[in-house]
Amino acid sequence: MSKPKTPQAIRGTQDIFGPDAEAFVFVVETFERVRKLYRFRRVEMPVFERTEVFARSIGETTDIVSKEMYTFDDRGGESLTLRPEFTAGIARAFLTNGWQQHAPLKAATHGPVFRYERPQKGRYRQFHQIDAEIIGAAEPQADVELLAMADQVIRELGIEGITLHLNTLGDADTRDAWRAALVEYFGAVRGELSEDSQERLDKNPLRILDSKDPRDRKFVAEAPKIDAFLSDDAQRFFDAVTRGLDAAGVKWQRAESLVRGLDYYRHTAFEFIPDEGTAAADALGSQSTILGGGRYDGLMASLGGPATPAVGWAAGIERLAMLVGERGEIEADAVVVLEDDSRxxxxxxxxxxxxxxxxxxxxxxxxxxxxxxxxxxxxPAHVLVTFPVTDDKVSTRVMGDGGEVHTAIESLVQFD
RNA sequence: GCGAUCGUAGCUCAGUUGGUUAGAGCGCCGGUUUGUGGUACCGGAGGUCGCGGGUUCGAACCCCGUCGAUCGCCCCA
Structure with missing residues (x-):
């Protein structure tokens, strides 16, 4: 008989312990506290859904659905998927549970999400997110409140050197016109773009804007800007968001190249990113965004619901935990030593x-x-209680700046 | 999916012109010294050198494969 082999952990999963675990719960507890300040209601969602919940909202054609989700058939032959994000599941719940009656619904949650990707720094196959959504609110003030909350979470975590990068994608017409202009512009220089971007031109042209390849960068700088295509309504909306952020004291900077890959996004798009050269930027490597989101007015309709405006964000707990600094282990108030088992x-x-x-x-x-x-x-504890082996008394010592002070156990806690 | 680097005791790591029984620190267990006591010392357990092939008289060390880790690319909901 050979010794049984110990199973290995699944690739891209992690066992969190010690200071890392303490940092993790610090992030979650801070989020819970701040979310209540903004009166976001807590929701708990299933970890898996019918595959169509994600496939229809994300769009069947993308690599995301075909390659990067944990999809499997259950015993009844139904295709299920481990949630790769919270938004689609919350949208589904909003529709199937009649949460319209609570609209505008401010919802918050946190938990594990699953993506079948190559693990690297700050990126796992099972990781954890905090998430906040406002569903059924079309007004720019919702975007402002949501972003103010995100900003407060980051600040209360004590993370320095983070800037809100903000853009607008306009309404549906704006977005389509801008996209067409980009395709025309980049198409004219197609042969000079990187191989990846030549492919993006067909599949996801907006993504060329955040290419890292120097061959693309010089064209990106001169690419058509969204501002030239914004409708009056879209411009007014964006102006209201930025004015609101200024009033709320949320620092932001315009990021004209910041885009979202999915079609259901409208208007506001944003990411909180560490400033270049900061400790936070170094700690995160190439996975630099710590919180991202936007307005997704087109999502509900893709799930067969009534057109419902909504805006939300999510942030990776592990990435935030990497930035909050060492969290100490749980301290002790008292340690008790039993020197002999007879007592x-x-x-x-x-x-x-x-x-x-x-x-x-x-x-x-x-x-x-x-x-x-x-x-x-x-x-390190303030009180040391010993049951010595040599005599019958309990020794209680209180440690402090002035050395140790002996006292009676009864002075600390009452016994019947 | 692609590329680079790495994989030796529970943890952090030594260990090359490939050559007898593979090492240290920490941790763990036992003990000694001290003796109202966070110290020091002694001893012990624990490794098929990720796994599988190959080259060689002989491999932890060279080659191939595989699994995993790390970092980057792609993707990023």
């Missing part, structure tokens, strides 16, 4: 009392008396 019951009762009184408490009751004591001493 195990009393020690268990004591730690229970301390914990019920709100003390973060650890009991050391394994190994030699010396090892127990030494381990306890390595934990």
């Amino acid at each position: 195990m019951g009393r020690a268990i009762a004591t730690v229970k009392k301390l914990r019920e009184a709100g003390w973060k408490t650890e009991l050391f009751a394994h190994g030699s008396p010396r090892k127990r004591f030494d381990k306890a001493r390595k934990v």
Whole structure:
């Protein structure tokens, strides 16, 4: 009989522990706190949906649907997909549960999402996002509130050197006209573009604008700008958003090349990106966007619902956690050392009392008396309680700036 | 999907002109010293050198494949 092999973790998944885990929950807890300040309602969504929920909203033709989703048939033969994002699922729930009655609905959630991609820095196949959406609000003030909340989350996380990059994609007509102009412009120099961009010209021409290839960059600089195609309504909308951001004190900069790949996006598109040369930019490598989103007025209709304006964003928890700095392990208020097992019951009762009184408490009751004591001493705690092996008393010491002060356990917690 | 680098004890890593029983620190377990005690010392457990082939008298070290990790490209909802 050979020894059974230990299974490996699935590629692109991660086991989070210690300081990384503490940073992770710090991000989630900060998000939860800020989301309540803006009165976003918490929603919980299924981790998987019918494949069509994502396929129809994202668009059947893209690589995303054909190559980058975790799709499988369940035992009934139905095609299901692990959620690659929150937005489509929330939109589906909005329609199937009649959440229209709550419109405009401010919804927030967080949890795991799944994308079948090559793992690299800050990029995993199962990763986690925080997410915020405002559904059923057509007015630019919704965009402003949503962005103000995002800005506050980042600031309360203590992350420095992040700038909101903001653009407008205009309404549907604006977008189509701009796209046609770009295709014409880049088509004229097709042979001089990178191979990738020649392909983008056919599949997703807007994406040429954020190509990193120097052969493309020089043409991008001179490419037609969206502003020339904005309708009056679209321009007014964008102006209202920027004025609102200024009033809210949210710093932003115009990013004329910032686009969204999917057709359902309208008007506002944005990403929060670390400034060049900052610690945050170095920490993230090529995965630089820490929060992104936009207005998706076209999504609901693609799911068979009534035209419903909406705007939202999502941010990767792991990427944010990389930027929040070291979060210490949980501290202890008290450590309890049982030097001899004969008084195990009393020690268990004591730690229970301390914990019920709100003390973060650890009991050391394994190994030699010396090892127990030494381990306890390595934990920074305010109170050290020992049940010595040599006498019958409980020793309680309070550690402070002025050294150790002995006191009675009864002065800390009451026993019946 | 493409490219580069890497893969040695639980963790961090040493280990080349390929040559006998593969090392350290930390951690873990046991013990000694000290002795109201966060120290020091001694000892122990733990590795088919990611996995599978190949070259060679002989491979952790060279070659191929594979899996995984890391970084970049593509993609980015």
